Amino acid sequence: MNATPGFDLVERARAIVPLIADEADQIERTRRLTPDVVNALIENGLYRALLPQSLGGSEAPPDIFMQMLEEIAKADASTAWCLGQCSVCAMIAASLDHDTAHEIFNTAPAGILAWGAVAHEARAVEGGYRVTARWDFASGSRQASWLGAHVRIVNADGTPRKNADGSPEMRTILFPLASAVMHDVWQAIGLAGTGTDSYEVHDLFIPDRFAAFRDVAEALREPGPLYRLPTGSTFSLGFAAVSLGVARATLDAAITLARAKHQSLAASAMRDNQAVQGLIGRTEADLRAARAYLYATAHAMWRDLSATKLFSPAHRSAVRLAATWTIQQSAKVVDTAYHMAGATAVFRSNPFERRFRDMHAITQQIQARDTHYEDVGKMILAENR
Structure with a gap:
């Protein structure tokens, strides 16, 4: 038996290509993945390709992840783009404590996380952070149950918080989709079905455990090389x-x-x-x-x-x-x-x-x-x- 993690993801992707091809026109017309396509992606575990095995994910190596997306893209680019976006977002689980990651990825109906571009700041307060901001380019957010945002951290007095090397401290804050206001702005020449929308929050409190360091190897909980x-x-x-x-x-x-x-x-x-x-x-x-x-x-x-x-x-x-x-x-x-x-x-x-x-x-x-x-x-x- 092939022992490569997630090795069957490519075959599962190929198996649902006919469904995605049949739904592609509707995805284009409605500017969102259809329920049947989303359910197929979820049921075949494709959104969990890069999620740690400790949370029930595949923790697949990059080439398997790439082949999976390549197969889906042959049927519909928007579906592949959303799948790629949300799969990579799931890698943040390696920087969260296990219970927090489990709450995000295993207790919500879909367990899908999406986020947009780096922008804005979050103010440190007792027990966490407060943020009022709007972000763009959240591909896959129409299927998500959680959203994230990459922010600079400022202290309570408004001064920037710095890392040891003097660079700005960056965190990825995570919050339920229901905490945000979504803005349907994606009227684009292509990738119409990605629903790459904007989202905003107002005076939202983010508990400290939902604010992960962004791409900081020393903060990783998971030992696998994927999360490096x-x-x-x-x-x-x-x-x-x-x-x-x-x-x-x-x-x-x-x-x-x-x-x-x-x-x-x-x-x-x-x-x-x-x-x-x-x-x-x-x-x-x-x-x-x-x-x-x-x-x-x-x-x-x-x-x-x-x-x-x-x-x-x-x-x-x-x-x-x-x-x-x-x-x-x-x-x-x-x-x-x-x-x-x-x-x-x-x-x-x-x-x-x-x-x-x-x-x-x-x-x-x-x-x-x-x-x-x-x-x-x-x-x-x-x-x-």
């Missing part, structure tokens, strides 16, 4: 895998079309056109290369992390470079497939236009920014070789 991997890097690997799934599905749709379509005014079918044949071959190579690079980087990082329990700046740089390039390369594959399909691609009844929009929504996220190349280049140039 920063959530930012895990998001990068996961969302790059989503982009691979979208690219794979779009190119496959173009290949299927080329096998049957006879282009207007053309003397031969697309499948017999040498230009089309060459384009498909080169695009296939580009996609396979991007996938191989991403997974090779993840494997190398995971091997080192498992052996040393240390996630180094070099690991962070390698993951960021591979994820950024993979997302951008996936977009090129989608663009090629879209243009290859010609007028067929513009109709909503065909499997191109939504994936085109979803892919270009992915490229606008932080994980695909061109500035990441500058950061990596700066690090390379500073090295003594």
Whole structure:
């Protein structure tokens, strides 16, 4: 038997792909995952892919998590994006005491946590913190039972609280969804079904046990190497895998079309056109290369992390470079497939236009920014070789 934690998550993901594909149009139209899709994700334990085993999760290694998202993304990018977001959020359980983590992930009906971008501050008070703020970009919040927010901590007198190295103290505060006011703001060109909404709280008290240190290895309760991997890097690997799934599905749709379509005014079918044949071959190579690079980087990082329990700046740089390039390369594959399909691609009844929009929504996220190349280049140039 395969002893890799969570090894069957990929098969479970494949098993529900037909359901997600059938529901994809409704997800797009209603701008939220359908109840049937959410139930299938929950029942198959996919939201718990990165939750510690001590809490009933899979604690899966990164490559299993990535393959799971890749399979789901082939059917619907919004579903994969929400699943990736909420799965990574669950890693915060490793920084909470067991009873608190159990309350969040095992007692609520769904046990799903979502959060948005880093912003604002929480004021220290007796027994915890008080916060009034609004955050954006909470993908997956429409399925969540709990919300989180990354905040800077200030003392009761308003002065910033500092870490030992002088950096601002950051915490991730957690609170029930019912404690927040949700704002339906997600009217976007792509990833429409993610429900990436805004949320706010007013003078909310957060008990100290619901305010975890953010990506601080010394605060971890769980011993597994997975929780030495920063959530930012895990998001990068996961969302790059989503982009691979979208690219794979779009190119496959173009290949299927080329096998049957006879282009207007053309003397031969697309499948017999040498230009089309060459384009498909080169695009296939580009996609396979991007996938191989991403997974090779993840494997190398995971091997080192498992052996040393240390996630180094070099690991962070390698993951960021591979994820950024993979997302951008996936977009090129989608663009090629879209243009290859010609007028067929513009109709909503065909499997191109939504994936085109979803892919270009992915490229606008932080994980695909061109500035990441500058950061990596700066690090390379500073090295003594």
